[in-house]
Amino acid sequence: MRPFSHSPKNNTVTKWLTLLTGTTSQIVFSFLYTGIVVSEYNLRHIYGISLYDIGIQLSFLSLGVILSEIPWGMMSDKFGDKPVLLLGLSGLVISLLLFSFIRSYVVGSDINVLISLTFLSIGVFGASINSSSGRSIMSAFPPGEQIFAMSIRQTSVPIGGVIGSLYFPSLFHNAGDKNTFLLCSFLFFLCIIFVIFFVEKEETIYRKNNLLFENFFSCLKNKKIIQILITSFCLTSTQISILVFGKETIILQKSISFIKIDIIVPLILVLGAFFRIYLGKKFSLTNPTSIILIMGTINSTFLIFMVILTKENSPLACLAFILAGITSLSWQGLAYGVISKLGGSTIAGTALSLMGIAVLGASFITPAISPFIILHTSWATFWIFMAMISLIPLFIKSYTNTPLKM
Template sequence: MFSGIPVTGIAMRSGYHLSTSALGIVLACLGLGVAVSDLVWGLLTDRYGDRRILLIGLTSTGAVLSLMAVAATPADGAGIVALGAGLLVAGALGGSVNGASGRAIMTWFADGERGLAMSIRQTAIPAGGAVGVALLPWLADVYGFRAVYALPSAFCLLAAAATWRWLHEPDQPPAPATAEAALGTGEKAGSGAGRAAEPGTGPAVEPGVGRSPLRRWDVWRLALSCALLTVPQFAVLSFTAIFLHDVKGGGATLASVTVLIAQIGGGAARIWTGRRTDRRGGRRAYLRGIGALTGIAMAAAAVLTGAPTPVTVAALAIGGLLANSWHGVAYTEIAAMAGAARAGTALGLLGTALFGAGFLTPLLIPAVLGHTSWPVVWALTAALSLLAIPLAPGRPRATGPAR
C-alpha cells in the first residue's frame, strides 16, 4: 500500500482530476496517518503485546482498503476529500505494524541477533513495496483503482491470518536491558570489533536506560536524524514518476523500474548491514556514513537532471537505494537504547518521526518545485541528508571503573 499507491501518481492525477499540488496533499495523507498514530500504537504495544496490536491493525487496515475499493474510486465520483480521508485512515491503522513487529523482534531475539532479525523485518517493507510498485501502476492502467485498493487489502488480511497462526508471545519475558543494549552500537566485549576499553574503565553505557525513551534527548536525536534521511527516500518514491513523465517524457514503466531498483537494492542492503553491524558494531557510525553517501548521490541527481535519461535514472536509483538501506540498523539501535520492555515506545517515536517526514515531503516538493526547479528539489534532499550527520548521536562515553 504505502510504496505502491504513490507510484500510481500519474493515473491518480488524471483519474481523480488532481493538480500536482493536490496529488502531493493526497499522497502526504498516507504519511500523516502513520505519523499521528505510530507513537500511540507503540505505547499500546508495550501495554497489550505485539500479537494483539498486529491483529487489530492489519484487519482494520484491510477493511478500510476494501471500503475504498467499493466507494472511493474515480468511477464512484470520489474526489480529493474522500481519497485523502481514506488514505489518512489507512495509514493511521497500518502504522500499528511498525512498533508491534519491531517489539516482537526485541522480544524473541538476543542482542547479538537483533540487527540481522530487525533488518530482515525491515526488508519486508521494500519487498512488499516492490510488489506494490510492480503491480499497482499496471492495475491502475488496466483495471482501475478498485483493483489498486483491493490487492493491498487482500495482503493485509492474509498478513493478519499469518499473525493469528504463527506469531505468539514467547514463554519467557523480554530480556532486560544490558550494557550492550544500552551501548546501542552492536559492539560486544571480547568481539574485537570495537575500540578496546582503556584500563580501569567499564563498558560504555548509555545513561538513562529504563527511563521512558520520550524523556531522552539521545533517542530524540536519533529519531530526528533518521527523519532527515527519510526525505530523499520519500522524494524518490513519491515523485520519480512525475519527474520522469514531466521532464524526460518517460512512462510509468521507467518510473517503476527506477523505484524497484531502489526498493530491492535497499532491501538487500538492509540485510547485509544488519548482519555486519551485529558482528562488527558501529550502528551509529553506519547511519552517519549513509547520510554522507545519500547526500552525494542526491547531489549527483541534481547536477545530472539535464543529462541523458539513463544517467539521471541511475543517479536517482542509487540515491533511492541508499535512502532505503539504513532502516533495520536504525530500528535496532533505537530499540536497543530503550531496552526490550520499552521497545514499542521507542519504535513508535522513530516511526512518528519517519512518517512525519513522509507526510511533509510530498507537501514540500511541489512547493519548492513551484518556485524553483527539479535540480533544486534534488539538491534540497541532498542537503537534508547531510544535515543528519551532525544530528545523529555519537558513541556513549565510558562510565567508570569496571566492576
C-alpha cells in the first residue's frame, strides 16, 4: 500500500475546491437517487404504469450501482479520478437528456423498457461518483486532514437524501418530469465543469502496469480492509433498520404523531451528518477504528434503551430512537476515511467501491429480511437482534490490535 502523496500545488483553496467538487457531485446524485425512489407515486401516475412495474424499474436503479461500483473503482485506481468522474458524470447528463426528450414519443409497454434502461444507466454512471471522487480528495489534503475531509464528503449522502425526499416529489409534480430531469442534467453538467477546473489530474505511474483485477484481489487479501467492510455492513444494517422501521415502533407506541415523526427523521439525518464531520475532525489523528467500534456500541445501547422504554410506554423511547439514529449515522465518514487510507494511492478506488457494495448490500438485505423477523418474533426481539448486529465488529479478531498509522 502506497500512502497518498500530498501535492504542494494543493493549497488551501485548491483542496477545498476539490472537496467541494466531490461532495457536490455526491449530493446531486443522492438527490436524484432518493428523489426517484420517493417519487414512486408520481412516476406511476405520470407514466400510467403499475405498482409491479415501478417496483422492477426502481430495482434497476440499485442494480446499476451494484453492477458498476467495483469496475468504476478499479478504473479509478488505473486511470485516476478525473477521467473516471468525467465519464460517469457525462453519462448521467446524456442519460437524463435522452430520457427527457425521448419519453414523450414512447407509448404503451415501451415506456417500461425506457424507464428501466434509464434507471439502470443512472445507477451505472452514478456509481462512478462514489468510487472515484474519494481518491482526489485524499490526494488534495495532507495526511492529518484526510479522514476529516472524507467525513465531510460522506455528509453528502444524507444531505442529498433529505433534499431529494423533501423537494423532488413536489418538483416532479409542479414542474413535470421533463423539466425535473433536465434540471438534474444541468446540475450534473455543472459538476463536470467543477471537475474540469478543480480536480487535479493524478499521476498514474504507479498503476500503469497494473491489471485491473490486481487491485480487487489486493483488497480481498488485506485483512484490515475486510474488517472495515464487515464492520460497515453490520453498522449499516442497524442504520437502515432504524431509518426504515424505527419510526413505526415509536408510532405504534402512540406517544408521538405522524407529523412529528416525519420531522424527526430528517432531523436525525441532519444531526447524523453533523456528527460525521465532528468525529472526522476530532478523531482523524487518533485511532479512528476504535471510535467506529465505540459508536457501534453506543448505538447498540440506545437500541436496548429504546426497547425497554417502549415496553414501559415511556415518551423517552422517542429520545432513545433519535439518539440511536444519530449514532447509527455518525461513524460512516470515519470508515470511508479509514478504508481510503488503507487502500492508499494504489487501491483506494477499489477499496471505496467495495465499501459502497457493503453499504448498498446492507441497505438491500436489511429491509428484505427485517419483516420476516418482526412477523415471526416481535418488535422487541427485532431491535435486540439489531443491537447485537452492532456489536459484531467488537468480536472480529485483531480488529484494533494494530492502530492505523495516520
